[in-house]
Amino acid sequence: MALFTESLLLDLLGIVTALVAVVYAYCKWAYQYWQRRGIPYLEPLIPLGTFQNPLKRTVSIGDDVTRMYRAIKSKGWKHGGAYSMTIPTWIVVNLDLVKHVMTKDFNHFVDRGTYTNEKDDPLTCHLSAVGGKKWRNLRIKLSPTFTSGKLKSMFQTVIDCGLVLEKYIKENISSKQAVDIKDLLGSFSTDVIGSCAFxxxxxxxxEPDSPFRKYGKKIVKRNFLENLKFSFCVTYPDIARALKLRFFNKEISDFFMKVVEDTVNYRERNKYVRRDFLQLLIDIKNNKEAQDNGYEGMYTCTDPKYFEFSVNNNSLSYPKK
Structure with a gap:
């Protein structure tokens, strides 16, 4: 049944055309963000911004950022704006500005700008993703676990995994045999992570098809729909949380959550202590003072107000509140 005309096809065509026009108009407005603030920027491509198409990515995000960094530096700019889809991103080149961001003005840049969903997708809430008070609390608690002494205590575990790798190479790989080095070192990395962290x-x-190895591969491989969902979550995190979207497949998340839960329960029930990273986290978990400090607060850098600043003489200034 037609809505506006006598033809359903014409109605659908009109609706699609209107949606495309609205999206185009929104992107044009969003891509004037840096221009309105008088900050030089790399010209974006609608609707991808200045990053590579996330659905057809051929390089890592790190290489993509490096490309934009070099483009800004080649223009002689001290800093420049970019866009991840429609989200403004600030890239700093000048070292004096970097010092301001990392030290003096760090309280303005504590958020990560990545998608987190503590309730529906807990694996997204790691130290490199959370921001605000949540990040500060976690950093204070986790910093003691990365001291040189604590890391040295796990060194023998890494050596033991290396001996397994060495034995496998001697027994299964000849000098003239082609080797899939990525898969070989992937197995070694899985052993190290599983042993030190879990x-x-x-x-x-x-057991090359062991569950830990299988889910470890799945966590870094995404199909077309997963890449689309990933891009949507990063660009529109508030909507994604409302829709309860997940970065990681529920099956993957449930596996790793259960591994940690079962291991922690076993150690606490049997008073078993092992020199690894998980044991350090268990010690923090059972520390009443750490619990009292709280894990409340969840903030992500999704609000453009975080970019309300101006740059003058290699220093940053912010509007009065």
């Missing part, structure tokens, strides 16, 4: 013997060389 306190588990993954045996990836003996």
């Amino acid at each position: 306190g588990l013997e993954c045996n990836s060389f003996v």
